[in-house]
Amino acid sequence: MRIVIAGGHGQIALRLERLLAARGDEVAGVVRRAEQGDDLRQVGAEPVLLDLESASVEEVAERLRGADAVVFAAGAGPGSGVTRKDTVDRGAAVLFADAAVRAGVRRHVVVSSMGADAAREGDEVFDVYLRAKGEADTYVRGLVGLDWTILRPGSLTNDAGTGLVRLEAHTGPGAIPRDDVAAVLAELLDTPATAGLVLELVGGSTPVSVAVKSVAGN
Numbered sequence: 001m002r003i004v005i006a007g008g009h010g011q012i013a014l015r016l017e018r019l020l021a022a023r024g025d026e027v028a029g030v031v032r033r034a035e036q037g038d039d040l041r042q043v044g045a046e047p048v049l050l051d052l053e054s055a056s057v058e059e060v061a062e063r064l065r066g067a068d069a070v071v072f073a074a075g076a077g078p079g080s081g082v083t084r085k086d087t088v089d090r091g092a093a094v095l096f097a098d099a100a101v102r103a104g105v106r107r108h109v110v111v112s113s114m115g116a117d118a119a120r121e122g123d124e125v126f127d128v129y130l131r132a133k134g135e136a137d138t139y140v141r142g143l144v145g146l147d148w149t150i151l152r153p154g155s156l157t158n159d160a161g162t163g164l165v166r167l168e169a170h171t172g173p174g175a176i177p178r179d180d181v182a183a184v185l186a187e188l189l190d191t192p193a194t195a196g197l198v199l200e201l202v203g204g205s206t207p208v209s210v211a212v213k214s215v216a217g218n
Contacts, residue, residue, distance in 0.1 A: 002026040004067045006096050007074025009036040015182035017045035052092035060099035069107035072096050085132045093136035101145035108146040114154045147195035153181045154202040166204025167211040174202030187212040
């Protein structure tokens, strides 16, 4: 498969790119800065230089044409303010989804966040972030041209992955290593029967492949 990942230099994205490249997929990661390209090449991914905060839908679609699947894993990051929560966590997610539709790429996996809610109240930065993610998720879910799956991990850690997770429509709060998030994303890309699902993810006791097959069969 050819898979294009938005936010290609992010911590989850780099882990995912390494996994996908190692199993033989053709992987491209969208990055904002040329100097980030070497990190992608080291994990086996092709860097695609594009700023999702300023690009047009057609510019993004051009980079997506020919892909079998796309993953939105971009984020404004923990140090960003309210403005970039809107332009990246909402705006870039909407743009990327629209571009996928225009490019004819149906399989679309989104890395969202546990607690994402378009109706979230509050003016703190974290409230704005969860509202932005929720608005983006709602938008993606309304696009008939996509076979989407939305993954909402709990608190992210840099602990070594265990390969054991809890993946359900509602798990409740919990932590999850980024390694295991990447492993679940790779499995979701291979499991089109998960299209149309919004899934929460935390650490658990079920092997990744079993967990994904279980939700796909529900």
